[in-house]
Amino acid sequence: MTINEKNYAYGASKSSIREIAAYGAARKAQIGAENVFDFSLGNPSIPSPDxxxxxxxxxxxxxxxxxxxxxxxxxxxxxxxxxxxxxxxxxxxxxxxxxxxxxxxxxxxxxxxxxxxxxxxxxxxxxxxxxxxxxxxxxxxxxxxxxxxxxxxxxxxxxxxxxxxxxxxxxxxxxxxxxxxxxxxxxxxxxxxxxxxxxxxxxxxxxxxxxxxxxxxxxxxxxxxxxxxxxxxxxxxxxxxxxxxxxxxxxxxxxxxxxxxxxxxxxxxxxxxxxxxxxxxxxxxxxxxxxxxxxxCDVPSDVDAYARNREALTRGLSELGYHYIEPQGAFYLWVKALEPDANAFFERAKSLELLPVPSDSFGCTGWVRIGYCVSYETIVNSMPAWKKLAESYK
Amino acid sequence: MTINEKNYAYGASKSSIREIAAYGAARKAQIGAENVFDFSLGNPSIPSPDxxxxxxxxxxxxxxxxxxxxxxxxxxxxxxxxxxxxxxxxxxxxxxxxxxxxxxxxxxxxxxxxxxxxxxxxxxxxxxxxxxxxxxxxxxxxxxxxxxxxxxxxxxxxxxxxxxxxxxxxxxxxxxxxxxxxxxxxxxxxxxxxxxxxxxxxxxxxxxxxxxxxxxxxxxxxxxxxxxxxxxxxxxxxxxxxxxxxxxxxxxxxxxxxxxxxxxxxxxxxxxxxxxxxxxxxxxxxxxxxxxxxxxCDVPSDVDAYARNREALTRGLSELGYHYIEPQGAFYLWVKALEPDANAFFERAKSLELLPVPSDSFGCTGWVRIGYCVSYETIVNSMPAWKKLAESYK
Structure with a gap:
């Protein structure tokens, strides 16, 4: 063993979240950014306060x-x-x-x-x-x-x-x-x-x-x-x-x-x-x-944009019959996959250009995480794809 | 063992360099900054380039x-x-x-x-x-x-x-x-x-x-x-x-x-x-x-100020008979203590308001480190004290 194998492995294995984000970026280049709905990352989308x-x-x-x-x-x-x-x-x-x-x-x-x-x-x-x-x-x-x-x-x-x-x-x-x-x-x-x-x-x-x-x-x-x-x-x-x-x-x-x-x-x-x-x-x-x-340290965080996204996302998915945990904080929605295998559900979502993160990445089966720290338009425009996804399970 | 004792010890023990610098700051407050010659730290004294x-x-x-x-x-x-x-x-x-x-x-x-x-x-x-x-x-x-x-x-x-x-x-x-x-x-x-x-x-x-x-x-x-x-x-x-x-x-x-x-x-x-x-x-x-x-990354470092300090310090200490290693780089002068015990030499220097770092801190006996990333005046004004220190060993 020449070098430290544990740290080699930590560096050689990719985070599954980052892999989805990398796929999203490549796919956007392929078919246009407006046609890919990437909900994978937790990168804040509102600018720092002035x-x-x-x-x-x-x-x-x-x-x-x-x-x-x-x-x-x-x-x-x-x-x-x-x-x-x-x-x-x-x-x-x-x-x-x-x-x-x-x-x-x-x-x-x-x-x-x-x-x-x-x-x-x-x-x-x-x-x-x-x-x-x-x-x-x-x-x-x-x-x-x-x-x-x-x-x-x-x-x-x-x-x-x-x-x-x-x-x-x-x-x-x-x-x-x-x-x-x-x-x-x-x-x-x-x-x-x-x-x-x-x-x-x-x-x-x-x-x-x-x-x-x-x-x-x-x-x-x-x-x-x-x-x-x-x-x-x-x-x-x-x-x-x-x-x-x-x-x-x-x-x-x-x-x-x-x-x-x-x-x-x-x-x-x-x-x-x-x-x-x-x-x-x-x-x-x-x-x-x-x-x-x-x-x-006392400048209030601008949560209005996230609140608006949250509202649009939960209302939209509710109407489509998705089950999710009512989000009280952060900028993630935890949605029940429409089949037991979250990875299979993710693959079907991906085929519709929707990119949430399957729950297995977080040590749990059967759900996906939707990061809604994205633009409002991404949420609104993704709804037809979420609809198709739900219908495909009927 | 409740917590990690090794990290507790790393946090509880003070770096001897930082201790000398803290003494220097306290001493300056006591007798005036111009009367203390603190050569302990390696904090750059020239400003970042524009x-x-x-x-x-x-x-x-x-x-x-x-x-x-x-x-x-x-x-x-x-x-x-x-x-x-x-x-x-x-x-x-x-x-x-x-x-x-x-x-x-x-x-x-x-x-x-x-x-x-x-x-x-x-x-x-x-x-x-x-x-x-x-x-x-x-x-x-x-x-x-x-x-x-x-x-x-x-x-x-x-x-x-x-x-x-x-x-x-x-x-x-x-x-x-x-x-x-x-x-x-x-x-x-x-x-x-x-x-x-x-x-x-x-x-x-x-x-x-x-x-x-x-x-x-x-x-x-x-x-x-x-x-x-x-x-x-x-x-x-x-x-x-x-x-x-x-x-x-x-x-x-x-x-x-x-x-x-x-x-x-x-x-x-x-x-x-x-x-x-x-x-x-x-x-x-x-x-x-x-x-x-x-x-x-291609902006040249402003070494002129350090070069000037180096010149004044080596010329001054040379004339006083100190032995040192000709400095070729960085902003430290490595000076032979005038007695085998560098800590004892340091204590005598300290009594004259000179604050180098004894070599024991660096895993070696018999020398002191003078950090010359200080103002030019500090170097020039310290010379009478270095003279007194040398004379005290004659």
């Missing part, structure tokens, strides 16, 4: 040596102060102090760093399926085993009894993602409280500590439902955040990990997060965009 | 969804095309194609990713001491053992016979850094050719493959000496580059790994690099700064 450009322009007035220099590993102190103050305004006093925040190169870094901070080789980390497939990659790279627990098959809320059954003495963490990719569900306060009860009960019974890793890039994108603040419900929480979706900045890689002051292991987790960032090769989050998020 | 600001301003004219969106994991294709063309102009045809470059969040990411791409648990990676101390952290995090081989104690070129003696069947890579931090030396073509001979001889004798990881953030900062292109001398090379020093952008985290087309394992290394980036949580290099380096 405040982002204005913030960058303001920063360019600073001396370059100040603007572009190394920052402390956890981020510029004034930036962390501003973010912490914003969190306290939203979720209550004592939600966060500057020293509780560690700025990262986006949510992927936040999650990878969090896993490396808490797990030891042989530990287990529970994910709620369907789930973002990269979770498994980061969990396994941190040396732990990824344990899938299916969400409730009706509501796609967390099946807390299934979580209880999956916890072992080696369970170090549970990852939740709400608003959820791929389902679009938001876990209710009641559901999270039931999860907290289960985890506390298991911690007490097993004499272990179980961390809840809350992956929240879609927190600002919800449709009239409350997205509960997880650390207020469960004490051993780490919050992983990113501005990829809220400010439409996915390419700039900027986010954070919060170790809430109420986490009983706070004083050991803060250095463990910093140490994990250091050991993986993250030196600091990109300096210019640290300043951008300080300026823009 | 072309950087101009490039950012130009990019801000693009639609934000295009500018800030996810890029392919390896970077934007047109950016990699431009960087590859620039490398071919400098180092000859067939130096690099776009597909050989993987853009990263800076040199730390380049190195961490390279180690994770090639090593397996139990492997050994050789570093040439004195060396940048984070190498050990990244090598150990990738699961390998860090093996120190002292440079030639007179010239601080690579002691190739010592490397030969250190190679074992588990040696997976050798890291070199030229222009060198902390010494300021540049490895000659002759020295690198001798290293290549040793590594090839050992590969043949042991039936193994040994990678040369060339860490080159200081490539553009040299003083009238040629910095040889390593892949032209040794085939199994990976080049790790960053724009932190050449464009004074250390906080923006932008660099690359090159798998040269002449590397015999090229076709397996390219996916292994991508897979390592993926598995560690790097999604793509910051998008805006990908465009900046495409625009600025």
């Amino acid at each position: 405040a982002v450009r204005e913030s960058i322009e303001r920063s360019l007035q600073l001396p370059p040596t100040q603007l572009h220099s190394y920052t402390p590993a956890a981020g510029l102190p004034f930036v962390r102060e501003k973010l912490a103050a914003s969190l306290c305004r939203r979720y209550g006093e004592n939600t966060a102090a500057a020293g509780d925040l560690y700025l990262t190169c986006g949510a992927a870094a936040s999650l990878s760093i969090s896993f490396h901070a808490v797990v030891n080789p042989g530990d287990e980390v529970i994910v709620i399926a369907p789930y973002f497939p990269e979770y498994r990659v980061w969990i396994e790279t941190a040396g732990a085993t990824c344990v899938e627990v299916m969400a409730d098959p009706e509501t796609f809320q967390i099946d807390t009894e299934a979580v209880r059954a999956a916890v072992t003495p080696r369970t170090k963490a549970v990852v939740i993602n709400s608003p959820n990719n791929p389902v679009g569900s938001v876990y209710s306060a009641q559901n999270l409280a039931a999860l907290a009860d289960v985890l506390h009960e298991r911690e007490d019974a097993l004499g272990t500590a179980i961390y809840l890793v809350a992956d929240e890039p879609y927190r600002e994108i919800s449709y009239g439902v409350e997205v509960p603040w997880v650390p207020a419900i469960y004490d051993r929480t780490l919050v992983c955040y990113s501005y990829s979706k809220s400010l439409s900045l996915p390419g700039e890689r900027i986010g954070w990990v919060l170790v809430p002051p109420t986490n009983p292991d706070h004083d050991r987790l803060v250095p463990a997060i910093a140490g994990a960032g250091r050991s993986l090769g993250f030196v600091c989050a990109p300096a210019l965009f640290q300043r951008v998020i300080a300026d823009c | 072309a950087v600001r101009e490039s950012i301003e130009r990019s801000l004219q693009l639609p934000p969804t295009q500018l800030h969106s996810y890029t392919p994991a390896a970077g934007l294709p047109f950016v990699r095309e431009k960087l590859a063309a620039s490398l071919c102009r400098r180092y000859g045809e067939n130096t690099a194609a776009a597909g050989d470059l993987y853009l990263t969040c800076g040199a730390a990411a380049s190195l961490s990713i390279s180690f994770h791409a090639v090593v397996n648990p139990g492997d050994e990676v050789i570093v040439i001491a004195p060396y940048f101390p984070e190498y050990r952290v990244w090598i150990e995090t990738a699961g390998a053992t860090c093996v120190e081989v002292m440079a030639d104690p007179e010239t601080f070129q690579i002691d190739t016979e010592a490397v030969r003696a250190a190679v074992t069947p588990r040696t997976k890579a050798v890291v070199i850094n030229s222009p060198n931090n902390p010494v300021g030396s540049v490895y000659s073509a002759q020295n690198l050719a001798a290293l290549a001979d040793v590594l090839h001889e050992r590969e043949d004798a042991l039936g193994t493959a040994i990678y040369l990881v060339a860490d080159e953030p200081y490539r553009e900062i040299s003083y009238g000496v040629e910095v040889p292109w390593v892949p032209a001398i040794y085939d199994r090379t990976l080049v790790c580059y960053s724009y932190s020093k050449s464009l004074s952008l250390p906080g923006e985290r932008i660099g690359w790994v090159l798998v040269p087309p002449t590397n015999p394992d090229h076709d397996r290394l390219v996916p292994a690099i991508a897979g390592a980036g993926r598995s560690l949580g790097f999604v793509c290099a910051p998008a805006l700064f990908q465009r900046v380096i495409a625009d600025c």
Whole structure:
């Protein structure tokens, strides 16, 4: 074995989502962009708010040596102060102090760093399926085993009894993602409280500590439902955040990990997060965009365009008789395939130039994900194809 | 063991360089900035060229969804095309194609990713001491053992016979850094050719493959000496580059790994690099700064200010009788301590408000590193203190 075979495999295997997107791009070139309905990617379609450009322009007035220099590993102190103050305004006093925040190169870094901070080789980390497939990659790279627990098959809320059954003495963490990719569900306060009860009960019974890793890039994108603040419900929480979706900045890689002051292991987790960032090769989050998020952390996300798409998509598919989970957040619709095999359903959709993502990519059978972070026209114009698809099963 | 103790320790222990810099900042607040001569950090003191600001301003004219969106994991294709063309102009045809470059969040990411791409648990990676101390952290995090081989104690070129003696069947890579931090030396073509001979001889004798990881953030900062292109001398090379020093952008985290087309394992290394980036949580290099380096990769580094500092510092210390290694590149001067214990020498320097870094931080005894990426005035005004320090040993 000359090189690292595991990382070779991670690089040589393509993400099935990216493969569908690549097919979509090629097909558009072939038959015209307006004839292909590509719902595969989660790339925000609304532009960053003007405040982002204005913030960058303001920063360019600073001396370059100040603007572009190394920052402390956890981020510029004034930036962390501003973010912490914003969190306290939203979720209550004592939600966060500057020293509780560690700025990262986006949510992927936040999650990878969090896993490396808490797990030891042989530990287990529970994910709620369907789930973002990269979770498994980061969990396994941190040396732990990824344990899938299916969400409730009706509501796609967390099946807390299934979580209880999956916890072992080696369970170090549970990852939740709400608003959820791929389902679009938001876990209710009641559901999270039931999860907290289960985890506390298991911690007490097993004499272990179980961390809840809350992956929240879609927190600002919800449709009239409350997205509960997880650390207020469960004490051993780490919050992983990113501005990829809220400010439409996915390419700039900027986010954070919060170790809430109420986490009983706070004083050991803060250095463990910093140490994990250091050991993986993250030196600091990109300096210019640290300043951008300080300026823009209270700028409301423009969810109107997504809300309009959601409305058109759910109304249209409803009328055609499709069954889907009512989307409460994010920009994904989770639609029941019209046959048990989601891949076969996908192939038939594809033959009609419709490109959702089959649920097998997310660790679950029988559904597809429609990413509606596309143009409104794409949704409206896709309806005849969705109609044909439904009719083909009659 | 609740959390990851190794990463806790990496976060809880302070870098001795950062500790000296923190002391310097506190001391300046106490007695006035002009009275403290802080030579501890490697933060570039010359501003980024105007072309950087101009490039950012130009990019801000693009639609934000295009500018800030996810890029392919390896970077934007047109950016990699431009960087590859620039490398071919400098180092000859067939130096690099776009597909050989993987853009990263800076040199730390380049190195961490390279180690994770090639090593397996139990492997050994050789570093040439004195060396940048984070190498050990990244090598150990990738699961390998860090093996120190002292440079030639007179010239601080690579002691190739010592490397030969250190190679074992588990040696997976050798890291070199030229222009060198902390010494300021540049490895000659002759020295690198001798290293290549040793590594090839050992590969043949042991039936193994040994990678040369060339860490080159200081490539553009040299003083009238040629910095040889390593892949032209040794085939199994990976080049790790960053724009932190050449464009004074250390906080923006932008660099690359090159798998040269002449590397015999090229076709397996390219996916292994991508897979390592993926598995560690790097999604793509910051998008805006990908465009900046495409625009600025041929902008010459402004080394004049460093050259002037170098001249003043070496002339001044020469006259005072200090022994140092003639600096050929980077912005560090490697000065012999006036007593065997570099830490004791540092403490005496500190009492005179001089703050170099003792060599023990770099895996070597008896020297100090003076970072001369400071203002010219700091160098000139420090001379009386260096004089007092020398006199105190007479």
